[in-house]
Amino acid sequence: MNKNLIFILLFAVAGLTGCEPSSTGFSLPAGNVVNGEKVFLTMQCLECHTMEGFDQPESAVERATASVALGGEVKRIKNYAELVTSIINPSHQIAEGYELDVIQYEGQSIMPSYNDALTVTQLIDLVTFLESRYELEPYEPTLYSPYR
Numbered sequence: 001m002n003k004n005l006i007f008i009l010l011f012a013v014a015g016l017t018g019c020e021p022s023s024t025g026f027s028l029p030a031g032n033v034v035n036g037e038k039v040f041l042t043m044q045c046l047e048c049h050t051m052e053g054f055d056q057p058e059s060a061v062e063r064a065t066a067s068v069a070l071g072g073e074v075k076r077i078k079n080y081a082e083l084v085t086s087i088i089n090p091s092h093q094i095a096e097g098y099e100l101d102v103i104q105y106e107g108q109s110i111m112p113s114y115n116d117a118l119t120v121t122q123l124i125d126l127v128t129f130l131e132s133r134y135e136l137e138p139y140e141p142t143l144y145s146p147y148r
């Protein structure tokens, strides 16, 4: 076998087994935003998260643990595969822009697992609700001064 062909095969295999989150072939049925908000509140996600339009409970403010912002203006909206992953496997990819020792412990996210607490319908509604709270930041073109 020639060398190039071996490289091409290696890349193909790497591509197939890569663990980048991807939505290809992953499709959730439509969820319900109003029900998702209820799940968000009953599961007490605000203990560790902030979201515009919601107050954090006293207990969270007192403990002053992580306050990871959900929703709001972002440069790139997380797709629902990423949102589902951050809920059912929080340590897969740790949120960016926070002090690591605040949001993780021994390499694991401090976010608890809800996998035995949520029904699939609740998870879908929750993700639909979260998705609806993100807004894309308006694109700002870089201004270059014209050549002289």
Ligand code: HEC
Pocket (backbone or CB within 6 Å): 040, 043, 044, 045, 046, 047, 048, 049, 066, 068, 069, 070, 083, 086, 087, 090, 091, 093, 094, 095, 096, 102, 103, 104, 109, 110, 111, 112, 114, 126, 130
């Ligand atoms: C005990 C604290 C805690 C609770 C309760 C909690 N989370 Fe988290 N969550 C975190 C921390 C810390 C992170 C950042 C580290 C990480 O990415 O796992 C996070 C990350 C996330 C992210 C990814 C955010 C990003 O920008 O990457 C989502 C989405 C999320 N949580 C949703 C939820 C939802 C929905 C609930 C309620 C069902 C919840 N969390 C409850 C601590 C918590």
